[in-house]
Amino acid sequence: MMDSYIKAGKIVSKIRSDASKMIREGCLVFDLVDYVESEILKQGAGIAFPCNVSINEIAAHYTSPANDETVIHAGDLVKLDLGAEVNGYIADSAVTIMAEGNIDERFSQDEINQNAEMIEASAAGLEAAIATVRDGVELRKIGAAVHEAISDFGFNPIFNLMGHSLEQNNLHAGISIPNYDNNDPFKLEEGQAIAIEPFATTGEGHVNDAPGHFIFSYMANKPFRMKSTAKVLKYIQTNNRYLPFSGRWITDEFGERRGGIALKQLSGAMAIYPYAPLREKKGCFVTQKEHTVIVEKEGCTVTTL
CATH class of the missing domain: 3.90.230.10 (Creatinase/methionine aminopeptidase superfamily)
Structure with missing residues (x-):
């Protein structure tokens, strides 16, 4: 260790x-x-x-x-x-x-x-x-x-x-x-x-x-009717189950449109957790x-x- x-x-x-x-x-x-x-x-x-x-x-x-x-x-x-x-x-x-x-x-x-x-x-x-x-x-x-x-x-x-x-x-x-x-x-x-x-x-x-979400973490398995979204979730479970991952890694693998739609659906269903950038409250x-x-x-x- x-x-x-x-x-x-x-x-x-x-x-x-x-x-x-x-x-x-x-x-x-x-x-x-x-x-x-x-x-x-x-x-x-x-x-x-x-x-x-x-x-x-x-x-x-x-x-x-x-x-x-x-x-x-x-x-x-x-x-x-x-x-x-x-x-x-x-x-x-x-x-x-x-x-x-x-x-x-x-x-x-x-x-x-x-x-x-x-x-x-x-x-x-x-x-x-x-x-x-x-x-x-x-x-x-x-x-x-x-x-x-x-x-x-x-x-x-x-x-x-x-x-x-x-x-x-x-x-x-x-x-x-x-x-x-x-x-x-x-x-x-x-x-x-x-x-x-x-x-x-x-x-x-x-x-x-x-604004924006560029980093994600896997949360839970969820059912999806859209096969492409289910496929992206399976990929995340296999490759990124334990540690945070970039949305860019997903769009590189599945394409910007398909990957982007999947990330939104997965985030909405709380299958993955989206992290927003963090900005100092007063812009300092x-x-x-x-x-x-x-x-x-x-x-x-x-x-x-």
């Missing part, structure tokens, strides 16, 4: 580093997502969830649909969130990059400085959390450490986004890791795997759903940093450094 966590972490770390260098003026989000997912497969791992590329006020859960023409612009705060699995054991990591290019043509120096500090703030929140993790630590204390570190930079955490525990073939395994003191007395135990992901923002620190910029750690008696091992 531990060997699989470590191997997945090394794969994610290398791809995260390489993909980050692509984040600059003119890069298509589709190309970035495709690179990350293709590289995970080339390394012999599985994709734990669709690569997320969430820009500026979008905090999480954006991945490219088919034929996505979204372009990254200089100065954008691009949150790259990726995950790989080895034998079902998951590494989940994220980083925020300020896209390279002629940034001063879009932002004032004060704005550039503030956004750079916001990147530092989410990273500081993660470091503070990791320093807190050990066998027996209460979740509330991890959240308090994150909140304090981000507040020291003058920003807010995202209060309604949390990290999560990981288990074999289970990305969100039941334990939520807060980014503030939520009074949760639950204690972590040695051997548990968790993904810690602080978000920092100039906004009020809450996200709402944005957001940064994120995330690592996967394994809880130890007197600390933790970070698998995604």
